[in-house]
Amino acid sequence: MALSVMLVGGIVLFGWGNHLPALYRVNDNLPMMTPVAAFSFIFTGAALFLVQPAKLSALRRLAAQVLAFGGIALGILMLLSYWHPLPDQWLGRGLVSLQVFNLSPEKDSLQTAVAFILTCTGLFLLSLQRPILISVAQWSAFISLMLLVTVFFGFAHQEDMFAVFTHERGMALPTATAFALVGWGIILAKVENGFFSIMAHDASSGLVVRWVMFLMAWFPPLLGWLPVLLVSDWLTHTRVESLLASVMVVAIVLTIIHLAYRLEREERLRTQAQEEAEQHQTELSRMVNLNTMGEMASGIAHELNQPLAAVANYASACQRLLSAGEDAQRLSEPLRAIQQQALRASEIIRRLRTLVRKQPPHKTHACLEQVIHEALHLTKSSSRKLNVPLLLELDDAVPDIAIDTIQIQQVILNIVQNAIDAMQAIPIQRRQVLVRSFVPAEGWVQVAISDTGPGIAEELKARVFEAFVTTKGKHGMGIGLSLCRSIIEAHGGRLWVESEPGQGATFAFTLPV
Numbered sequence: 473m474a475l476s477v478m479l480v481g482g483i484v485l486f487g488w489g490n491h492l493p494a495l496y497r498v499n500d501n502l503p504m505m506t507p508v509a510a511f512s513f514i515f516t517g518a519a520l521f522l523v524q525p526a527k528l529s530a531l532r533r534l535a536a537q538v539l540a541f542g543g544i545a546l547g548i549l550m551l552l553s554y555w556h557p558l559p560d561q562w563l564g565r566g567l568v569s570l571q572v573f574n575l576s577p578e579k580d581s582l583q584t585a586v587a588f589i590l591t592c593t594g595l596f597l598l599s600l601q602r603p604i605l606i607s608v609a610q611w612s613a614f615i616s617l618m619l620l621v622t623v624f625f626g627f628a629h630q631e632d633m634f635a636v637f638t639h640e641r642g643m644a645l646p647t648a649t650a651f652a653l654v655g656w657g658i659i660l661a662k663v664e665n666g667f668f669s670i671m672a673h674d675a676s677s678g679l680v681v682r683w684v685m686f687l688m689a690w691f692p693p694l695l696g697w698l699p700v701l702l703v704s705d706w707l708t709h710t711r712v713e714s715l716l717a718s719v720m721v722v723a724i725v726l727t728i729i730h731l732a733y734r735l736e737r738e739e740r741l742r743t744q745a746q747e748e749a750e751q752h753q754t755e756l757s758r759m760v761n762l763n764t765m766g767e768m769a770s771g772i773a774h775e776l777n778q779p780l781a782a783v784a785n786y787a788s789a790c791q792r793l794l795s796a797g798e799d800a801q802r803l804s805e806p807l808r809a810i811q812q813q814a815l816r817a818s819e820i821i822r823r824l825r826t827l828v829r830k831q832p833p834h835k836t837h838a839c840l841e842q843v844i845h846e847a848l849h850l851t852k853s854s855s856r857k858l859n860v861p862l863l864l865e866l867d868d869a870v871p872d873i874a875i876d877t878i879q880i881q882q883v884i885l886n887i888v889q890n891a892i893d894a895m896q897a898i899p900i901q902r903r904q905v906l907v908r909s910f911v912p913a914e915g916w917v918q919v920a921i922s923d924t925g926p927g928i929a930e931e932l933k934a935r936v937f938e939a940f941v942t943t944k945g946k947h948g949m950g951i952g953l954s955l956c957r958s959i960i961e962a963h964g965g966r967l968w969v970e971s972e973p974g975q976g977a978t979f980a981f982t983l984p985v
Contacts (some may be wrong), residue, residue, distance in 0.1 A: 473657030474524065477517030480650040484510035496646060498700055502627070503644040506580050512546040512588055513650045515539050516595065520657045523598045533599050540596040547588030550580045583643050587651050590616065594658050606666040613658035614668075616651065617688070623648045624696030628713060645700065649693055656689050679734060683727050691720055776821070779813040781854075786810045819878050835874040835963075840909055840917060840983075841866045843877050847884040848907065851892065860892045860903045867910040870917050873985050879959045880983075883967075884919065886952045887979045891923035894977070898925055912982065916965075920980040928971040936969060956981075 487495025488507045497504035522528075522536035594609035623643055643651075664672040671681050699712040786806040793802050848862055855862055888905060895903045906922045928936060937957045960967040960981045971977035 473653050473660065474517045474521035477520060477650050477653045477657065478514050479517075480646060480653070481510040481513030481517065484513075484646060496644070498645050502700070503581065503642055503647075505644040505646045505650075508546065508550065509580050509584055509588075509644075509647055512543055513654075515543045515546065516588070516592060516650075516654055519543065519592065519595045519599075520654060520661065523595060524657075524661045526662075528599065528601060533601075536599045537596055540592045540599065543592030543595070544589055547585050547592065550585035550588065551582065581643055584647055587616065587643070591651065591654050591658070598658060598661055601662075601665075603665050606662045610659050610662075610666045610668055613655040617655040620648050620652050620655070621692045624692040627696035628699050628716075645696060648696065652689075652693055659685075680731060683731060687724065687727065691723075695720075776817050779817040782813045783810050783817075786813070816878075834876050836877065837872050837874050838877045839872050840870050840875075840880075840919070843875070843880055844884060844907060844909060844919070847881040848888065851885065851888050854889065854892055855905070858892055858896060858903070859900045860895055860905055862888070863904060863906045865906065865908040865910075867908075869911055870909050871985055873917060873983055875963060875983060876959075880963075883956045883959055883981065884921070886956050887921045890952065891921060891925060891977070891979075894925035895923060915985050916982050917985060918980060918982045920978055922976060922978040924976045927973040927975050928969065928977050929973055933969060933971060937967070 519539035967981040
């Protein structure tokens with residue numbers, strides 16, 4: 473666009489310098505482009521060329537702004553020449569040393585002067601590279617193009633539309649063409665950053681806008697030029713208009729058909745992509761289900777380990793009592809405990825299945841203190857075996873809350889058992905597990921379980937709640953804490969860990985009242 477504008481200005485100057493009126497007037501009945509206007513278009517085209525890159529260097533921006541100011545100054549001189557002879561003398565003799573400017577007997581039209589001022593102002597705004605200013609420049613150029621459509625239609629009908637409305641000589645056909653090129657150059661120079669960024673989109677909307685803009689860019693100038701150039705004794709002005717109108721209709725119809733086929737193809741590709749995405753989602757869901765089944769199996773194995781270990785311990789106690797010749801009355805308590813642990817194992821399986829299916833917990837109002845005592849009762853055997861004392865600090869102000877007691881007991885049991893296992897390498901006199909409950913804020917209760925073990929490394933602390941991440945090496949599955957977090961979050965609470973290497977660890981969770 474920029475080179476085309478400069479070429480128009482150069483051709484007109486060449487026409488003036490070699491006395492070729494066809495290059496600046498087209499024919500004797502039409503307004504002419506003056507040498508000053510041609511020289512101004514060289515300024516304008518150069519400024520448009522300089523602002524086109526996405527990123528402008530400081531030197532290139534400065535040069536574009538200087539040229540834009542030059543175009544604005546020439547436009548102002550053209551405008552002032554209608555009220556004072558001095559600007560006209562500067563334009564005709566004093567501006568440059570080229571004597572061709574003395575060949576112009578007429579001044580530029582008022583519309584041309586105003587158009588130069590507005591166009592070069594738009595180029596200056598483009599050089600600033602700010603989105604809002606780019607949009608202003610683009611809209612100004614677009615409105616100017618719509619006004620130029622009136623000029624081209626006027627030439628098609630042999631009417632000077634500016635003279636009709638203002639009683640002043642209007643714009644020359646080469647001048648209108650050059651301004652059209654500048655206007656489209658302003659819109660396209662930064663199209664991706666301004667209001668017309670939709671033209672740069674690859675979607676159907678961008679395609680439609682590009683074709684519409686293409687028709688708007690070509691048909692008005694053709695409508696202005698062809699009747700002027702092709703009129704003869706046989707090919708009258710009316711016939712040229714009729715032929716051009718027919719060509720325009722055919723071009724519009726072909727464009728619409730092309731767009732329809734393009735949109736239909738894009739819709740077909742979109743539907744195909746959607747079907748492939750649905751198929752991929754189905755396969756992904758299947759893989760997730762398989763993975764969930766694996767996690768559920770690991771979780772069941774992990775969670776059932778504690779009640780089954782308790783069953784084995786109580787069964788061993790029964791055998792020792794029988795071997796010692798104790799009466800049957802002494803067996804009633806361990807047998808009842810075996811029955812309770814078997815029922816507990818069955819309940820764990822049911823609750824784990826519910827958890828994997830993402831069903832809500834089965835909540836009942838319960839005393840948190842009693843839930844903690846029942847959970848810790850199941851760890852007495854292992855805590856005594858490893859000489860780990862269990863300490864309690866339970867706040868009486870903790871209210872009853874709605875929880876799934878089995879799931880919350882599983883969380884407490886899992887964390888306490890992990891704490892006991894973590895202290896096997898710690899001296900006996902330093903081993904300790906502290907379980908606290910309190911009200912940290914209104915509407916919440918909190919349980920904190922602290923140990924005096926080796927702590928958790930910083931790089932592992934952020935991942936300790938992920939599935940299959942364990943600190944127990946080959947002895948751990950890495951599923952317990954992941955399930956614990958799922959249970960607490962399903963209750964609307966939060967589970968986290970605080971730990972320093974060598975200083976033990978504290979696992980805490982909150983539950984809403």
